[in-house]
Amino acid sequence: MEYLQFLIIIILSPLVNGIIKKLKANMQGRVGPGILQPYFDLTRLFKKDMVVSHVTSWVSRLTPYIVFSSTVAATMVVPVVSNNVAFSTMADLIAIVYILGLGRFFMALGGLDAGTAFGGEGSSREVTVAVLVEPMMMLALFTPAISAGSTNLLKVSGQEVALYTPSHLLAFSAFLVAIIAETGRIPVDNPDTHLELTMIHEGMLLEYSGRYLALMEWAHYIKQMLLFTLAVDIFFPAGITSSGDPLSIVISTGIYLLKVLFMAFLMATIESTRAKMRFFQLPSLLGGAFVLALLSLLSYVMMGR
Amino acid sequence: MVSEIFLYTGIVFFFSASLLSLLKRLNPLVYILSLAGSLCLAIVALYLLFAGPQLADITLKLSSIFEFSFGGDALSGLFILIISILVFSVSIYSIGYTRGMEKKGLMGLLFNLFVLSMYGVVLSRNIITFLILWETMSIVSYFLVTFERDDKSAKAGLVYAVMTHIGTAFIIVLFLLLYSYSKSTDFSDMKAMASNIPQDVKNIVFIFSIIGFGTKAGIVPIHTWLPRAHPAAPSNISSLMSGVMIKTGIYGFLRVGMDILGNGPEWWGITILIIGAISSVLGVMYALMEHDMKRLLAYHSVENIGIILLGLGASLMFKSNGLYTLSAIALIAGLYHTMNHAVFKGLLFLGAGSVMHATHTKNMEDMGGLIKSMPYTGLFFLVGSVSICALPPFNGFVSEWLTYQSLLLGFKNPSIAAKIISPLGGAALALTGALAAACFVKAFGISFLGMPRSSHAQDAEEASPPMISGMAILGFLCLVLGIFPGTVSNIIAPVSFIITGSYGMPSYSGFIFVNENSAGLSPQFLLITMVIMAIAVLVFIYTVGGKRKITIADSWDCGIPSLTPRMQYSATAFTKPIRMIFKRIYLPRRDLSVSYIVKPFFVKSIRYSGEITPFFERYLYEPGVNLIHRIAVKVRLLQSGSLQLYLGYILITLILLLVFGS
Numbered sequence A: 001m002e003y004l005q006f007l008i009i010i011i012l013s014p015l016v017n018g019i020i021k022k023l024k025a026n027m028q029g030r031v032g033p034g035i036l037q038p039y040f041d042l043t044r045l046f047k048k049d050m051v052v053s054h055v056t057s058w059v060s061r062l063t064p065y066i067v068f069s070s071t072v073a074a075t076m077v078v079p080v081v082s083n084n085v086a087f088s089t090m091a092d093l094i095a096i097v098y099i100l101g102l103g104r105f106f107m108a109l110g111g112l113d114a115g116t117a118f119g120g121e122g123s124s125r126e127v128t129v130a131v132l133v134e135p136m137m138m139l140a141l142f143t144p145a146i147s148a149g150s151t152n153l154l155k156v157s158g159q160e161v162a163l164y165t166p167s168h169l170l171a172f173s174a175f176l177v178a179i180i181a182e183t184g185r186i187p188v189d190n191p192d193t194h195l196e197l198t199m200i201h202e203g204m205l206l207e208y209s210g211r212y213l214a215l216m217e218w219a220h221y222i223k224q225m226l227l228f229t230l231a232v233d234i235f236f237p238a239g240i241t242s243s244g245d246p247l248s249i250v251i252s253t254g255i256y257l258l259k260v261l262f263m264a265f266l267m268a269t270i271e272s273t274r275a276k277m278r279f280f281q282l283p284s285l286l287g288g289a290f291v292l293a294l295l296s297l298l299s300y301v302m303m304g305r
Numbered sequence B: 001m002v003s004e005i006f007l008y009t010g011i012v013f014f015f016s017a018s019l020l021s022l023l024k025r026l027n028p029l030v031y032i033l034s035l036a037g038s039l040c041l042a043i044v045a046l047y048l049l050f051a052g053p054q055l056a057d058i059t060l061k062l063s064s065i066f067e068f069s070f071g072g073d074a075l076s077g078l079f080i081l082i083i084s085i086l087v088f089s090v091s092i093y094s095i096g097y098t099r100g101m102e103k104k105g106l107m108g109l110l111f112n113l114f115v116l117s118m119y120g121v122v123l124s125r126n127i128i129t130f131l132i133l134w135e136t137m138s139i140v141s142y143f144l145v146t147f148e149r150d151d152k153s154a155k156a157g158l159v160y161a162v163m164t165h166i167g168t169a170f171i172i173v174l175f176l177l178l179y180s181y182s183k184s185t186d187f188s189d190m191k192a193m194a195s196n197i198p199q200d201v202k203n204i205v206f207i208f209s210i211i212g213f214g215t216k217a218g219i220v221p222i223h224t225w226l227p228r229a230h231p232a233a234p235s236n237i238s239s240l241m242s243g244v245m246i247k248t249g250i251y252g253f254l255r256v257g258m259d260i261l262g263n264g265p266e267w268w269g270i271t272i273l274i275i276g277a278i279s280s281v282l283g284v285m286y287a288l289m290e291h292d293m294k295r296l297l298a299y300h301s302v303e304n305i306g307i308i309l310l311g312l313g314a315s316l317m318f319k320s321n322g323l324y325t326l327s328a329i330a331l332i333a334g335l336y337h338t339m340n341h342a343v344f345k346g347l348l349f350l351g352a353g354s355v356m357h358a359t360h361t362k363n364m365e366d367m368g369g370l371i372k373s374m375p376y377t378g379l380f381f382l383v384g385s386v387s388i389c390a391l392p393p394f395n396g397f398v399s400e401w402l403t404y405q406s407l408l409l410g411f412k413n414p415s416i417a418a419k420i421i422s423p424l425g426g427a428a429l430a431l432t433g434a435l436a437a438a439c440f441v442k443a444f445g446i447s448f449l450g451m452p453r454s455s456h457a458q459d460a461e462e463a464s465p466p467m468i469s470g471m472a473i474l475g476f477l478c479l480v481l482g483i484f485p486g487t488v489s490n491i492i493a494p495v496s497f498i499i500t501g502s503y504g505m506p507s508y509s510g511f512i513f514v515n516e517n518s519a520g521l522s523p524q525f526l527l528i529t530m531v532i533m534a535i536a537v538l539v540f541i542y543t544v545g546g547k548r549k550i551t552i553a554d555s556w557d558c559g560i561p562s563l564t565p566r567m568q569y570s571a572t573a574f575t576k577p578i579r580m581i582f583k584r585i586y587l588p589r590r591d592l593s594v595s596y597i598v599k600p601f602f603v604k605s606i607r608y609s610g611e612i613t614p615f616f617e618r619y620l621y622e623p624g625v626n627l628i629h630r631i632a633v634k635v636r637l638l639q640s641g642s643l644q645l646y647l648g649y650i651l652i653t654l655i656l657l658l659v660f661g662s
Helices: A002-027 A037-046 A058-076 A093-113 A117-148 A153-158 A166-182 A210-235 A246-273 A279-303 B002-020 B024-050 B074-097 B104-123 B127-145 B151-182 B187-196 B199-217 B226-232 B235-260 B266-288 B293-320 B324-359 B375-388 B395-412 B416-448 B465-483 B485-500 B523-545 B571-581 B615-638 B643-661
Strands: A050-053 B058-061 B067-070 B511-514 B519-521 B550-553 B588-598 B602-612
Touching: A002 A037, A002 A058, A002 A210, A002 A246, A037 A210, A037 B523, A050 A210, A058 A093, A058 A210, A058 B523, A093 A117, A093 A153, A093 A210, A093 B395, A093 B416, A117 A153, A117 A166, A117 A210, A117 A279, A117 B395, A117 B416, A117 B571, A153 A210, A166 A210, A166 A246, A166 A279, A210 A246, A210 B523, A279 B416, A279 B571, B002 B024, B002 B104, B024 B074, B024 B104, B024 B485, B067 B127, B074 B104, B074 B235, B074 B324, B074 B465, B074 B485, B104 B127, B104 B235, B127 B151, B127 B226, B127 B235, B151 B187, B151 B199, B151 B226, B151 B235, B187 B235, B199 B235, B199 B266, B226 B235, B226 B293, B235 B293, B235 B324, B235 B485, B266 B293, B266 B416, B293 B324, B293 B395, B293 B416, B324 B375, B324 B395, B324 B465, B324 B485, B375 B395, B375 B416, B375 B465, B395 B416, B395 B465, B395 B511, B395 B519, B416 B571, B465 B485, B465 B523, B485 B511
Parallel strands: A050 B550
Antiparallel strands: B058 B067, B511 B519, B588 B602
């Protein structure tokens, strides 16, 4: 039963995105679409006909499946509400980052496949952001991993320390920036725009339509919720149950959803209160986050916590 | 006994192949013989790795010092296995690749001698044999670098010859130092006597081994020959050079720095780790700015040697602190990556060779859309790209994951320096990984996807079947080495045992598990899950959406009719953001000259040229070369060309010798 906990992420991830959109709209004084809107969008896209460019090859037809299945594979090893994960020995932080990297690699190739300037632009910017984010994200994950003595997520989430040690606090701040960059949110990317000059993620998807687009969007929602889950697993692990009885699972599901809501609120607040940065100012933001991650490591080495 | 028979048979195969190559009509037979030879040697390798009794030393005594001695242990065995894997596939590839080549006889001869000398290097058991074969390997590869007779190859060959001999000089000195203490040229005697060597001398030997073998391996900053020489050689040879020849540098370092010298202080490991981090990051950064496909791949060799050294450095660090199991794990990480790099870099160079064969260009800016005309080459190049970017479930992922684990385990070292430097090595590895992904999105995306950018790319034709099979074998191995990590680490474990005295970690065929920090990895699981998920989502789509029409249309062109290939993103444009962000490293320079008909409204023409500063060439090598030139000019004063003067020199020398010699 607990082995199916990854379905929570797959099913609820569009909802989380809907909630973030709604919160953002409310903060900006708009009514905004309903929180179920992403589901309607996905269903509509699944039922649409597709237009495929004659320039494209099998790479862009394979990409949606690779992106989706790799993202789902990453969720399968993450403890969501219970410590009984199907493949507990595979629940590895570094592996998860690289599995997500596989999706990004193919997405970037998909951007180049149609031979348009927008796709190339999107891919080029995406890989550049990845270059800046990945070392920082890894370093931010190293501190909790080192303090747990393992990169296994179950070990990391099993430790009693949480946000109140300086090293974890610093690592959490860095990881938050990483989440913003990875999910394509302001100030790194703007998820709501299709303006050619600013888009990163959307640029790569420009040639996709119908069910391919639906898969890519859904995978993106899943990735977002997966990153939220990783953050709460690592930095606020309290509440994950290890027993199998239904009551404790219900309780821990409730706690988990509250934590994810908190993350969604955090994202919406950051997006509503910040302006998008110019692309070439990103190194200062992401470099700053790298320094935070580094300080987190140093603080753990020097102070032992 | 059986292993010796295979060894001799293999050698006979290679020698007969080199002789037969002189008869040009038998060209395919030459490579079939070298293929058979590589199979024999692969069997020898498995004997060396797994059979208890090792290959008995075969000696050929010419005088008391001058004797040839061959033999092997697990370490040699692993490298023979790696060489054999690559020689096997490259031989098949060469059957197709050398068809229609001028001078194919010479190619066959050099190819086989090159392979034999590499095998010889890793099988050498004493200084003399090692040095002679090391030189043979360098010289044969020099002829292969200058195989295409043009100025560029000649220049590349010169740089290669000079640098490799500087490296050899260091190797000779370090062997002489070792010899002065062991009084024996034999490696096993040297190892036995290593404890008598004072620490200072050991340090010098260690540093010399970094420089000497590092030149061959291509570590920064002594890598500069590598991006020149590898692209200059024919592609089947580049594949061998990048795949295995530079690994003989790693072998030499392992043999001297880790096997013969034994335990060293912690800073040895830290030094190697830092060199590894710098090589990997700078290697991939320069690769990213290359649009010449083979130079790009050559720079990636620098990067991957860096990653291998990250593992070896961690291993040395653990070893000096007495953490032998951890040391074994880190060593396995490094050796695993050595093997993986041979396979995927071999594959990528073969792919690049096929592309060049079909398009007659190395410049990516002239390619595009090749996946349509060369589907198999495209597929295998993609497999190689995914592997080199360390993405699951292919092989690069496993070894990089193990390297991460060993770097994180570095926290178990007692010293603060090790505790801080090893996770930073991990961050460098992450940066390298992301940059490599960027680079191969560019390399594959620009050359194989989109629209053809030139008529060459337009008219490209798929490579011949032997070439495709050569690539297919390596592509398949990329997957196999990725999804059976336990089997591979079992193959490597005997090597880690002779160097660190520990087998490292328990392993099962599809699964590796590091006990020390209970981290596990099973790419097999991942592959299966992904396939199941892809099928599940396919079923889901058809249940929700039903069958839908697919319209084939043009790419989105903003309403302007007909996109042309020139409107696509180019490789230069693709890497521009990275060039801007890391401008402190690249020091980019650009010239823009605009000529007007009526200033400033009507532009007649715009010329744009941009380049990045080749930092090491300009600020490290050029001053050195200039200095040597200046000295040479001074020395020329002695060289007047007059015979009388020269006789005078001889007379003076003779008198001086008589005066001081007595």
